[in-house]
Amino acid sequence: MAPPRVLIRAPALADEAAWIAGMRASRRLHHPWIRMPLTPEAYRDYVARNADDRREQRIVCRVEDGALVGFINVSEIIRGALSSAFLGYGGIAGFAGRGYMSEGMALVLREAFTTLRLHRLEANIQPGNLPSIALAERAGFVREGFSERYLKVGGRWRDHERWAIRAEQWRATPRRGRSP
Numbered sequence: 001m002a003p004p005r006v007l008i009r010a011p012a013l014a015d016e017a018a019w020i021a022g023m024r025a026s027r028r029l030h031h032p033w034i035r036m037p038l039t040p041e042a043y044r045d046y047v048a049r050n051a052d053d054r055r056e057q058r059i060v061c062r063v064e065d066g067a068l069v070g071f072i073n074v075s076e077i078i079r080g081a082l083s084s085a086f087l088g089y090g091g092i093a094g095f096a097g098r099g100y101m102s103e104g105m106a107l108v109l110r111e112a113f114t115t116l117r118l119h120r121l122e123a124n125i126q127p128g129n130l131p132s133i134a135l136a137e138r139a140g141f142v143r144e145g146f147s148e149r150y151l152k153v154g155g156r157w158r159d160h161e162r163w164a165i166r167a168e169q170w171r172a173t174p175r176r177g178r179s180p
Contacts, residue, residue: 025094026091034088060104070090083118083120106139127146139173142169147160147162
């Protein structure tokens with residue numbers, strides 16, 4: 001089995017310059033799907049939000065050189081009988097299409113279903129965002145439905161497809177959706 005090419009970790013203040021450069025370079029890649037912090041102040045707020053017990057933000061870094069290749073955020077974690085959360089993610093332009101985000105997603109899913117002991121993760125994706133839908137499918141997510149005018153992005157209410165994966169589905173997914 002090949003050694004891992006990526007690792008995941010919490011974002012740190014030391015990542016500010018790489019984050020801002022990566023997000024600025026990725027504006028076309030992310031538009032109109034998501035809006036990410038592009039200023040030092042906005043990035044610091046993003047890092048500070050990770051201290052909330054309802055969030056587990058992760059950046060995906062390439063092992064060989066530490067390059068920031070994307071991010072995956074587990075947010076609005078609900079404990080108790082529901083034991084679920086929402087998932088948001090995005091890659092960095094220049095690293096897209098190389099499988100880094102698939103590997104990062106496998107690591108985040110492992111963390112979510114083992115360390116965090118969640119039962120379900122939900123990713124709401126705009127229908128035209130085909131790369132994000134493909135990543136969810138590769139990771140074992142199942143399309144559960146459609147939510148009209150679900151989330152405001154860029155000042156507009158946008159439709160989203162609801163994709164989810166449960167712990168038992170993740171455990172049953174062959175290696176493609178799991179990290180070694």
